[in-house]
Amino acid sequence: MRFLPYLLAGLAFGFVMIKSEAASWYRIMEMFHFQSFHMFGIMASAIATGLAGVTLLKRYERPRTLEGEAIVIPRKEPGRYNFLFGGVIFGLGWGVIGLCPGPIFSLVGMGSIGALAALAGALHGTWLYGCVKSRLPH
């Protein structure tokens, strides 16, 4: 029961990934060639809504989670090069396969062979990072 909200949130997320066409390879190529406003509209309105939502949440006198804990916004770990270099490497892959991790999961649910191959690759890439982490600039 404790996990039900996460399952429903994930379900909504996966559903929107498909319905927004953010999981479409065509849409991602169209975005990287600035040929449509669609993906930029999604990103901009998502960030604006997230920002507004978090601001409203903080407005409550004592914001509480579903389980009654005080809400604390998790901070990203400190670092510099890892964000930039990691971003570039991820972007290089994204610009070819047209899928970021969210769509990979939702397309696996659609039974896409290509997404399954991408998931297998992403797991290997993650493993590889874990093995060489200490030798990389962070």
Place this chain on the structure above:
Amino acid sequence: MFDWLHAPWPWYVSGPLIGLMVPLMLWIGNRSFGISSNLRHMCAIAQPKAIGVEFFRYNWREHNWSLVFALGAVLGGFLAGVVFANPHPVALSVEALTMFSYWDVPIGAGFLPPVLFDLTWMSVFVMFLGGVLVGFGTRYAGGCTSGHAITGLSTLQPQSLLAVLGIFAGGLFSAHFITPHLFSLFW
């Protein structure tokens, strides 16, 4: 009556819904909305005790909620893409359609170009290799589009801005200089 469930949703509907995930996950249990960390948890689950890479040695059970979220995303994909499938091709811009015809990419009725997403040696090879970059890069950067571009930017974290700039730079490069030449390999 259920037409809207089959049709694709415009950006001003789907964008805000994605953005709502940030306060929603905070409200559910102080979680940072993001999906790519599940790749790490899956490696941690699969890691044989004898190998023991430090990065994957932690109690992944504490992140069960995240794996459940990913399972939900898979089910959501099945619902949206199979049960409530859109029967029409993606409504791309004229510029994009012209570009794809230059690239030799057929535009089918589906959601994804079949040459890249069907079961052939070449497509599995390309998707796997691209996936390696996605997996390596997202863990190096500590997040993907959801964790950095959506959550990070909407909670005003400078590290995420750096990551987003990197992601976009990398994507611009490969989408302009690698992907256009990819399809000649298939024919």
